[in-house]
Amino acid sequence: MxxxxxxxxxxxxxxxxxxxxxxxxxxxxxxxxxxxxxxxxxxxxxxxxxxxxxxxxxxxxxxxxxxxxxxxxxxxxxxxxxxxxxxxxxxxxxxxxxxxxxxxxxxxxxxxxxxxxxxxxxxxxxxxxxMPAPRIERNGRKVAVIGSGPSGLACASDLARMGYEVKIFEALHKVGGVLVYGIPEFRLPKDKIVAREVEAVKRLGVEIETDVIVGRTITIDELMNEEGYEAIFIGSGAGLPRFMGIPGENLNGVLSANEFLTRTNLMKAYDEEYDTPIYVGKRVVVVGGGNVAMDAVRTAKRLGAEATIVYRRSEKELPARAEEVHHAKEEGIEFRMLTNPISIIGDERGWVTGIRCIEMELGEPDASGRRSPVEKAGSEFEIPCDVVIMALGTSPNPLLKMTTSGLETNRKGCLVADEHGATTREGIFAGGDAVTGAATVILAMGAGRKAARAIDEYLKNK
Amino acid sequence: MYTILEKRTLAENIYLMRVHAPRVARAAKPGQFVIVRIDEVGERIPLTISDYDAAEGSVTIVTQAIGASTRKLCAMEQGESLADFAGPLGHPSEFVGEDLEALRSKRFLFVAGGVGTAPVYPQVKWLKEHGVKADVIIGAKTKSMLIYTEEMSRVAENLYIATDDGSEGFKGMVTALIKELIDNRGKQYDVCVAIGPMIMMKFVTLTTREYSLPTIVSLNTLMVDGTGMCGACRVTVGGKTVFTCVDGPEFDGFEVDFDEAMRRQGMYRTQEERARAIAEERRNGHKCRVGLDK
The missing domain is CATH 1.10.1060.10 (Alpha-helical ferredoxin)
Structure with a gap:
């Protein structure tokens, strides 16, 4: 057929x-x-x-x-x-x-x-x-959701539909988590899509309070003991950027993809009406091969720089979505595959002038099943540039673990949670990147919904 | 929205604002900072907390109008509201978690410079409230630039003033006054806390090192989110890269690479100047035609 x-x-x-x-x-x-x-x-x-x-x-x-x-x-x-x-x-x-x-x-x-x-x-x-507003019978029981990214929004809306009184606490001034600070406008429009998804969650009766850094502004224990929340969902994501630890990484002009994207997406530095500054120089090198690396390099291009991706494996191993790689190429992004930075070079004033790299070749497959890159001896070379952006992945913020007793994390700093999202402490659930480390929107969304069911189950039996 | 309950001019271009922010006021401790956003198009500005009152639900910040955004903030008036006021961020000062008995046996010296005098106040006040004595040096270019002298004299054991031109108190830099106190006036200290311009903190640590006097500094690096996400605030301490926002803002001053920190502070200076030029052009009612907005 x-x-x-x-x-x-x-x-x-x-x-x-x-x-x-x-x-x-x-x-x-x-x-x-x-x-x-x-x-x-x-x-x-x-x-x-x-x-x-x-x-x-x-x-x-x-x-x-x-x-x-x-x-x-x-x-x-x-x-x-x-x-x-x-x-x-x-x-x-x-x-x-x-x-x-x-x-x-x-x-x-x-x-x-x-x-x-x-x-x-x-x-x-x-x-x-x-569409008619859903008629929901409220049960008067309070659940707090920490973080307004994909997992938090999904968890909150399901809980609200079940009748719970749900409040989301967001650390930043804008709602949406990675959807607003990470993914660029040209891939996910903020007003047309994200803001309206958030509106839909609010229409279900979910309250959202911004500028609340749980762990600093208020602790989880205070939320439970003083503000009457019977259960907590942690969807605080994986926001801490990684650096390579190579010489020259603290020169002026080296920044994390998180910083670069936060300045453009969340703070709208590309729009001259906004006060937040951004610097791209003439040539930008982005280190990494994931979606965040593609977002950063295409943003740099849009801000007027010549933009290059440097990635240590080959094109086949690029973890980014195929469509993003295709779009990036169409837009004139240069791809330097099998290339790994060894140091960043600066002038006497401490500003970046280039990035020193070494060529790589693919060896035996590693634990992830991808062939691991090995250095080709004597192949060092330099790419002149003004800005280096590190897009090497992120890990969860340790703040909630530090300020909440009984909450365990694994070796990588991710919260320990079972398949339903229950953490090591009763009444506290978690999902999304905070549990898995940096992953996808759909997995985070799915984890938020699973946790909502588990929270419902838990509160019914409490 | 966070209403400005009071605005006062402390010195030329230095303003105090008491802001209604009940959650922050309840949680704030000495040494912590907040992120302020003036309006929808504003930057996220990190500012060290200068006082807090949980009962009133207010937090005090002191700002010097230097860059485009601090100018904009300082132009805000009493009764107006700030779009965002998030915090408290960073770790509280180390002494907050220390054993009070041990603390009471320590002799503290605070060295405050310029606008950095304001965040010294809640630290000395906290110590005084917990029965710990602290001497304070306040330094400024000239008498008219001194701030917080009255408030500080109420909480400090001894308050010393240093002005570059000698118009008030000791004539000379704070570093010379530190030497004077220790060498000639028989003062002995166990801990020094220095807060002020990066360059002052650098030279204070060079001086206190001569006396092997442990010195804590509070860094005012660049930041975007202030919660550990961006890494703009990274600084080398003891040969390791750390984030000022989540690992600090207070560090062992002997371990901080001040030269790198000062250089990194200037990362967006040209951009800031550009932003200021555009803002001024706009105030004059015309769009920039000399390419400043390009």
């Missing part, structure tokens, strides 16, 4: 144009395109895509509803398993999840599941006002 319709291409901003602005790269499907793409789904009896989705969204079912033109129904199917379809449709690594296991992909191109999910999510946002 061959499928004759080719995958419906998605409209995008011209690479040359978009490399100089912060507007969203991808326009997404319109109704006509979505219907056509939906018609490609074979509606398999044993849908491999569902098994490959971290939260097992009933993909053929929602696509079938799209094909029938029942967009509200399609949204309802997705929302059984995911609360952030507009976001996940944009940022999930579909090629290694749902689309990567689509039968059509064996011989041709898989169904554009991500783009269809995005279409449904955006439709839901656009039409949210027309």
């Amino acid at each position: 061959a499928n004759k319709i080719p995958r419906v291409p998605v409209r995008e901003q011209e690479p040359k144009v978009r490399a100089a602005n912060f507007e969203e790269v991808c326009y997404g499907y319109n109704e006509e395109e979505a219907l056509l793409e939906a018609s490609r789904c074979l509606n398999c009896k044993n849908p491999r895509c569902v098994a490959a989705c971290p939260v097992n969204i009933r993909i053929p079912d929602f696509i079938h509803q799209v094909l029938e033109g029942n967009f509200a129904e399609a949204a309802a199917v997705i929302s059984q398993d995911s609360s952030l379809p507009s976001v996940c449709g944009r940022v999930c690594p579909q090629e290694s999840q749902c689309e990567g296991s689509c039968v059509l992909g064996v011989k041709g191109e898989p169904v554009a599941i991500g783009k269809l999910e995005r279409f449904v999510g955006d439709w839901k946002i656009e039409n949210a006002d027309r």
Whole structure:
């Protein structure tokens, strides 16, 4: 049963144009395109895509509803398993999840599941006002959620639907966690998508208080003993940046991807109306190969710099989403693969002038199954640049562990939690990057929802 | 929103603001800082806490108008509100967690410089409230730039003033006064705490090192979030890179690489000057045409 319709291409901003602005790269499907793409789904009896989705969204079912033109129904199917379809449709690594296991992909191109999910999510946002507000019976029991990223938002909205009085405490001045400080506007629009997802959570009755750094402004114990919260969900993410520990890393002009992206995304330094400064110089080198590295390098390009990725493995091992790598290349980003920094060089005033690297070759596979890179002796060389951005991953903030007795973390500083999200202390649950270390939006969202069920279970039996 | 309950001019370009921030006021301890954002387009500005009153729900900050954002902050008036006031951040001063008996046997010397005098006040006040005596040196360029002298005299065991031009108190730098106290006036100290401009803290540690007098400094590095996320505040202490926001802001002054810290503080200076030029252009009602906004 061959499928004759080719995958419906998605409209995008011209690479040359978009490399100089912060507007969203991808326009997404319109109704006509979505219907056509939906018609490609074979509606398999044993849908491999569902098994490959971290939260097992009933993909053929929602696509079938799209094909029938029942967009509200399609949204309802997705929302059984995911609360952030507009976001996940944009940022999930579909090629290694749902689309990567689509039968059509064996011989041709898989169904554009991500783009269809995005279409449904955006439709839901656009039409949210027309949908009746859910009638929820309140049970008067209070649950606090720490962090307003994907796991916190998902956990809070599920708990609110179950009738709990939920309050989210956010450390920053803006709600959304990594969705607002990390992922750039050109990949995930803040006003059009993130702010409206947050609005939807508030409509369920969830309260959000910003500027509260739990562990400093108030402790978990105070929340439980003085403010009457019967259970806590920790979704504080993995916010601490890593550096390489090579010489020259504290020169002026070396910064973490977190700093660079926070300045542009959260503080909107790219907009001259905003006060926060940013410095890119003429040439920027970004070290790393993940999504954050792609976000940083493409942001640098948009701010007017020549921008280069330096990554120690080969292109095949790049952990970033395939679409981001493709977009980055289209935008003129230079990729230096099998290259590892050994030191950063500066002038007599202490400002970066270049990065010294060594060529690598791939050796035996390591624990992660990827072939580990080894240095090629005598291959050192220098890339001149003004700014070096380190995108080497992040780890969880130790603040909550430090200020809460009985809360255990593992060797990597991640909170210890069981499969339902229960931590080592009664009444405290956790999920997302704070537990797994830096991972994906969909896993965090899924963990938040699981924890909501576990919290409900716990409070019912308390 | 965080209402400014009181604004006072302490010296030229130095202003005190008492801000309504009940949660911060309840949790604040000496040595900690807050992140202030003036409005929707504002930067996140780190400022060391200068006083707090849990009963009133207020936190006091003292700011010197230097950069574009501190100028903007200092232009805010009583009754107006700040968009954000987050904290308290960083570790409290080490003595807050120490055994009081042991603490009472220690002789403290605080060295305060310029606007850094304000955050010294809650530390000395805390010590006084817990029965610990502390001498304080306040240094400034000239008499009119001295701040917090009255408040400090109420909580300090002995208050010494140093001005560069001798218009008040000792004539000379705070470092010369430290030497004078120890060498000629028979003073002995077990701990020194220095808060002020980076350059002053550097020279205080060079002086106290001669007397093997352990010295704690409070660093005012660049920051964006102030919660450990960005790493803009990293500084080398004892040969190791640490984050001022979550590992500090107070460190062993003998271990801090001040030259690197001062250099890193200047990272965005040109950008700040640019921002100020644009702001001034806008105030004059025209868009910049000389490329300052490019």
